[in-house]
Amino acid sequence: MLWLDGRISDDTRAPFDFADRGLLLADGLFETILVIGGTPFLLDAHLERLARGAESIGMPCDRDVVLSAVRDLAGAQAEPAVVRVTVTRGAGPRGLRPPAAANPTVFATSAPWSPALAFKPQTLAVSAIRRNASSPLSRLKSLSYLDNVLALEDATRGGADDALLLSTNGNVACTSAANLFVVQGDRLSTPPLSDGVLAGTMRACVLALAPDVGLNAEKKSLSLDDVRKADAAFSTNSVRLVSPIAAIDGESVGTASGERLVALLMEGLRARVRDACGVDLFSPLSL
Amino acid sequence: MLWLDGRISDDTRAPFDFADRGLLLADGLFETILVIGGTPFLLDAHLERLARGAESIGMPCDRDVVLSAVRDLAGAQAEPAVVRVTVTRGAGPRGLRPPAAANPTVFATSAPWSPALAFKPQTLAVSAIRRNASSPLSRLKSLSYLDNVLALEDATRGGADDALLLSTNGNVACTSAANLFVVQGDRLSTPPLSDGVLAGTMRACVLALAPDVGLNAEKKSLSLDDVRKADAAFSTNSVRLVSPIAAIDGESVGTASGERLVALLMEGLRARVRDACGVDLFSPLSL
Numbered sequence: 001m002l003w004l005d006g007r008i009s010d011d012t013r014a015p016f017d018f019a020d021r022g023l024l025l026a027d028g029l030f031e032t033i034l035v036i037g038g039t040p041f042l043l044d045a046h047l048e049r050l051a052r053g054a055e056s057i058g059m060p061c062d063r064d065v066v067l068s069a070v071r072d073l074a075g076a077q078a079e080p081a082v083v084r085v086t087v088t089r090g091a092g093p094r095g096l097r098p099p100a101a102a103n104p105t106v107f108a109t110s111a112p113w114s115p116a117l118a119f120k121p122q123t124l125a126v127s128a129i130r131r132n133a134s135s136p137l138s139r140l141k142s143l144s145y146l147d148n149v150l151a152l153e154d155a156t157r158g159g160a161d162d163a164l165l166l167s168t169n170g171n172v173a174c175t176s177a178a179n180l181f182v183v184q185g186d187r188l189s190t191p192p193l194s195d196g197v198l199a200g201t202m203r204a205c206v207l208a209l210a211p212d213v214g215l216n217a218e219k220k221s222l223s224l225d226d227v228r229k230a231d232a233a234f235s236t237n238s239v240r241l242v243s244p245i246a247a248i249d250g251e252s253v254g255t256a257s258g259e260r261l262v263a264l265l266m267e268g269l270r271a272r273v274r275d276a277c278g279v280d281l282f283s284p285l286s287l
Numbered sequence: 288m289l290w291l292d293g294r295i296s297d298d299t300r301a302p303f304d305f306a307d308r309g310l311l312l313a314d315g316l317f318e319t320i321l322v323i324g325g326t327p328f329l330l331d332a333h334l335e336r337l338a339r340g341a342e343s344i345g346m347p348c349d350r351d352v353v354l355s356a357v358r359d360l361a362g363a364q365a366e367p368a369v370v371r372v373t374v375t376r377g378a379g380p381r382g383l384r385p386p387a388a389a390n391p392t393v394f395a396t397s398a399p400w401s402p403a404l405a406f407k408p409q410t411l412a413v414s415a416i417r418r419n420a421s422s423p424l425s426r427l428k429s430l431s432y433l434d435n436v437l438a439l440e441d442a443t444r445g446g447a448d449d450a451l452l453l454s455t456n457g458n459v460a461c462t463s464a465a466n467l468f469v470v471q472g473d474r475l476s477t478p479p480l481s482d483g484v485l486a487g488t489m490r491a492c493v494l495a496l497a498p499d500v501g502l503n504a505e506k507k508s509l510s511l512d513d514v515r516k517a518d519a520a521f522s523t524n525s526v527r528l529v530s531p532i533a534a535i536d537g538e539s540v541g542t543a544s545g546e547r548l549v550a551l552l553m554e555g556l557r558a559r560v561r562d563a564c565g566v567d568l569f570s571p572l573s574l
Binding site: 002004012013014015016017018019020022023024025026027030057058082084086088091093094095096097098107109111128129130132134135136137142143144145146147148149150152153156168176177239 | 289291299300301302303304305306307309310311312313314317344345369371373375378380381382383384385394396398415416417419421422423424429430431432433434435436437439440443455463464526
């Protein structure tokens with residue numbers, strides 16, 4: 001499904017300006033939002049991140065239009081779905097310089113979502129591609145995702161489920177599309193934004209849940225060994241929620257006590273989704 | 288002007304699939320080609336780089352379609368123009384994984400070009416954004432150009448014409464959209480691809496011209512001081528050809544002897560354009 005200019009269509013084809021800087025230069029941002037029972041989960045956090053991101057790249061972003069796109073498309077979903085809303089800087093003249101007055105393009109697409117995607121363990125392979133901590137984009141959900149695409153493809157070719165990306169500063173950053181966490185004792189740690197990571201909406205949600213399960217949450221740079229030797233490690237994003245990391249480069253990760261804490265976090269997140277969206281999709285899962 | 292599916296239109300608006308990975312994930316490549324007298328300059332080099340790039344990201348790329356796009360659009364230009372041909376991986380399902388059988392989107396746009404853009408001196412400001420040498424994209428003309436857009440905007444806000452980007456490995460890389468060269472004595476040096484630079488078509492052209500003007504060309508990592516203290520420094524790309532660098536962060540660059548050698552290179556390049564395209568657009572310029 002496509003939302004464009006206030007209209008929803010099953011066909012994702014529609015008129016478009018091929019001079020759009022989103023297509024030509026990846027000059028734009030997006031949000032991927034889980035929709036359950038027609039309710040977008042963590043909507044405010046997504047809208048706020050998009051607004052902050054737009055401000056940081058100097059792109060106008062009309063919150064009302066974005067909100068309409070997400071609400072209209074979410075409301076059209078009888079089944080659980082993922083809604084992606086994209087804002088580009090719109091059409092411009094040839095070259096890198098943005099037009100003096102940008103006229104952004106806003107559109108949204110949706111795709112079915114299955115609870116089976118959530119809470120699913122995954123294996124990681126360390127990527128040769130690093131997150132560029134010197135780039136503002138490493139902290140933005142910009143359209144520049146080809147690095148992530150290539151890292152993921154390389155990982156899956158090697159038999160892993162996803163890639164683990166280090167930062168150019170040598171610390172651990174994230175996976176191809178998710179934040180990383182480790183549990184060590186009673187501490188829950190995730191890399192700070194300065195290590196080239198996105199301020200994930202699910203990352204913030206999990207950090208907020210941590211005290212409820214007796215974990216002390218912190219943003220702290222992590223080495224690869226910190227993750228490899230952790231009591232537990234997991235990744236978070238809006239589509240997969242929490243994915244426990246079973247192994248890195250073929251070596252298993254985690255202890256029984258760590259896994260128990262991650263299970264408690266997942267249970268807490270399940271309750272948050274149920275409370276926010278009024279539907280408990282995860283009851284058949286034994287966490 | 289837009290070339291799409293074999294048709295040329297003055298209107299850049301046309302039907303488009305909003306599930307296109309070029310728009311959603313910057314999953315695609317492009318070439319920017321100077322067209323003079325209807326002839327695309329360095330066409331074979333552009334086509335070859337595009338084909339190599341597509342192969343390296345595992346994207347099908349039909350050379351005949353790309354060639355048609357460029358030739359058709361170039362042939363429609365009475366005045367000098369820049370033709371940009373873009374190839375994306377086409378539409379795909381939600382998420383980062385490419386479809387098993389990609390159906391690429393090929394389109395081309397053109398814009399007027401003026402000889403005044405060529406051989407124009409420029410000032411640079413060193414950017415805080417670095418080229419990610421660990422990423423294959425640092426060596427590809429992919430759609431991921433937002434880093435470059437941001438670096439350029441930052442440089443121009445500070446009063447410079449363009450940004451000078453270092454590589455994450457600390458060496459000098461390039462400007463926002465051009466390769467860098469320095470002249471020191473009789474040596475002409477440009478960073479190797481491993482420092483996160485594009486294999487520029489104009490870079491190759493200038494490297495080939497060097498012996499004609501008594502310069503020994505080499506690909507060598509450069510420090511910022513190597514550029515600052517060079518006899519001359521310049522940048523190269525398909526639109527601006529050679530741009531002598533007048534200053535970096537407000538400090539002037541170059542010596543009279545160095546500038547004379549760059550003038551000889553520009554004279555050689557002018558002759559190459561004239562011989563290839565049958566038109567000498569630069570005669571009014573005193574090089």
